[in-house]
Amino acid sequence: MKDASPAKPYALHLGVIILLFALSFVLPDYHHGLLARIMVLAVFAMGYNMLFGYVGLLSLGHAMFFSAGLYGAGLAVIHLGWSVPAAFAAGILCGALLALVIGVLALRTSGVAFMIVTMMFAQVFYLVILYFASWTGGDQGMVVPQPARVLVLGSTSLDLTSPTVRYTSALALFSIVLLITLAIVRSRYGRVLVAIRENEERTKMLGYDTFSNKLVAVVVSGTICATSGAAYALLFGYVGSSFASVQYSILPLLWVLLGGAATTLGPLIGTLFMYYVVDITSGFTSAYLLIVGIALILLVLFFPKGILGSIRQRWLGWLP
């Protein structure tokens, strides 16, 4: 947390957003579509990073927040026929409430116990989705009907299934969340979080209520992840239990570690990297997971703090 002038980081982030916007005009169709998906999932990773990167709490259960948003939004459309904005809000609210409950329980623990407790709650959430299969579609999942995925704003209506609208919505979501995280990280509250990460006892002695600070962080993190899930359901039209499985709890951890924990842009870089490694290698060999595995190990050997984390450490100390 260097006290550099705020101009540089904000300029960088605006630059990234402008670059992503410009890319939407030049990218070939396929990469255009893929990048829209990556931006939505990068939001998931940013939510994870809030807690893991800045507070140092390693959760293995964030798939439940993502899928709370996914199901909250998706089922509201499917069963209740809600409009897109209402369903989106419902998804976010589901995630926030779940995060509050889980936070109150899980924050009684710390370290590895926190990791296991969150993993088990996520497992419960996953099983609950399977148990109520008549509403959730169980493991098969459900399709959010295409006609319902239209955003009506006054007299104009935006079809969320059109690639341009989808890209723009994903970018808007990504940008808003990016700027919010940047603001949080640079705020006084953000510094308290880092202080908790570095030394919780000392922070407590300095008079901070670490529990409620951490609880807020869990809720913020869960809400961001749920936002990503809700957007995923509405933009891509499918809700399914595989998004609640432990694999989807490990993925954001992986993305964040690859990109650089506690860096605001790291989640995007990590998600982007992982997607393209899989996409490119699967074009050359059917044994692509082997190459992905080797790539991960090489990366971590040479960039132990993740891509951006290592860059910050070596060259650009001011990176937020």
Add this chain to the structure above:
Amino acid sequence: MAFGPHLLLAALEGLVTSAVLALTALGLSLVFGVMRVVNVAHGEFFMLGAVLAWAISTAISGHPALGFLAALVLAPLIVGAIALVAERLVLRRLNYNPEATIVATIGMLYIIQQLALTFYGPGARPVEPPFSYRILLPWFGYSGYKLSIIAASAFLLLATWFVLTRTKIGLIMRATQYDSETAQAFGIPVDRVYAGVFALGAMLAAVAAVLIVPISQAHYLMGQDPLLLSFIVVIIGGLGSLRGTLVAAVLIGLSDGIISVFFSPTLAKIIATLLVAMVLVFRPQGLFGTASR
């Protein structure tokens, strides 16, 4: 079936689960406890043990027991060697940094899974049990081999306990676990202890897999559940507590079996998982753990 026998059957099943779980979790507990690294690839070492058991037992003709015994000896050794290489090549170079090792072991997980898929294939393959004696109870039949798993696991756990508490190797390991810097200062080759512990942890997982493979086949994706359950067992038991790991394994194995008697299966899983999670919420250091370190 009457309630009593039903409960007996569920308890037997739970004990078999516990026996295998205890071995796998003990391996993870050593790695986790001594080295403080989260080994996400632990389940893949388990899977490798099962796959190698299939390969070895099909390569050896004659009585099934021959192939099985060969697998019981060879598979863990091979897996241990692989783990040793992985530790030297990767983990040591990362200085056992907790975050970096997570990524690295996820990488190992992908590599091992892909190699198994490529060379072993996507199918589930059975290994013939060394003997197939069916114990006939008044209410139902039960596999004699399954009961022998409980005995074998108990023996191996005792042996591990003996090594850890009654030998010099165990003393060195415990010293490293307690305070690796001080251990280093006292001339303990911490570096080599780590390598040994990592290999030993993988071997325990492999042994557990060889034991279970005659009743549940070898499959390249079989590593995930043991991994998750082992993590749960290690933490519930209390980090670094051998006794805790054992008790937690029995508790989780039995509760899984017995709760299924009373509730519909998926609901039973939900309740069992929630109960165990609550244990941790109200006792974060685990059942037998000392206060947080």
Add this chain to the structure above:
Amino acid sequence: MTDKNGFFDLSKTGLSRRTALKGLAAGAGLAVAPGFVRYSQAQSSASLKIGFQSHRTGIGAAYGRWYEKTTAAAIKAINDAGGINGRPVEVIIEDDGTDPGRGAEVVGKFATQHKTDIVFGTLFSHVVIGSAPAAGEAKMPYFVVSEGHHVASTKLNRYVFQPGITDVKSQIQAMAPWIAANAGKKVTQIFPDFAFGYDHRDYLPPALKAQGAEVIAQIAIPPTESSFTKYFPQIPAETEVIYHVMVGPAVLTFVKELGEFYGSNRPQLFGFIDSLEATDINSPGLEFLDGSHFWEGSPRYAQPDDSAAQQAYRAAVGIDDNGAAVGDPKDVSTAAHMFGCWETLYVVKKAMEDAGYKGPEDRAKLVEATEALTEFAEGPEHPQGPKTFNGKIHQCFGIQNISKVEGGKLKVVHKTKIEDGLYEPEGDYTTQAL
């Protein structure tokens, strides 16, 4: 990607994506050398491109491998006979990891990167349902070989078809008369506690009731389970038939434990071969199945009365009389399902010819031409048997086989009629906009 011919077999790995299923026109040899890939692509610009969404990794990998083999054989046969509309057919394979999220991405990749004419070949239901929105949005005809009821439920969209394999609702309904008449009247069902099992849970009881039999207990087993004995006490003692449809790698355990539980004194057993696809019926522990019955879509073992078409199909795909790969008796196929790939490709051929299909701009015409199909006659193009096709629900209906395990083989003892499996349509895709 197979156990035996994996890594070092260039014909498998080197060309995975632009796979060499290009028949004579491209020549497999040319495509192997990386430098020639671009060249062969340019040369085949006149070819029709089929995007094959394959389960190469993940839980579906055992099926994916055999779906690829069957597809390769069918494409070779089609190309040898002059292709479709006089153009060679090329298959491009992408792995979906048996994951619905990745599945949707793969469909997007076919539509926007490879620009394939259709997408084809998905098996696992959750991947089909996860990918269907992407196919509908891209207006990409999507031909699945899944046997799930999802297509016929009309909950997907107008671009999704299942013309090569009967859906599970119809299969179940067709089994009921035989079970009631030959196996027993009191049935206990054991099924996995997820969607595949729910089809059986929901459709079997009414079908049996219509035949004067009843389901007396339903035991749902969680998908994460790896041992089953603890559930067996829930099987009522008066059970005459156990109807089992477990799937996944733990299924051998299921059968073995059932054997240990009952010994020789067991009720009748009736199962869906899905349980044991790609698994040798003579594996240790499966002796218990001797004398029990299975549903099979297409028989695994060669039957004495096999038609010439069936024999030719088996030879083309490369499976021996025991349903294993020629030359590797341990590599057992997924015979009961994979015929669907072969037949679906011939349906695609027929529909493309009817539509005078020229390129992606004709996709809507292809959809309508497919919907207009009504019947597929048994023959080299449909070796499993005759089928009818309902264009309103995009689903075909064919005959089913009931086979008995006898002397380590599956012997067909009964073939159902198409009418046995017909049901009231639940909707109509043709009313949706194209």
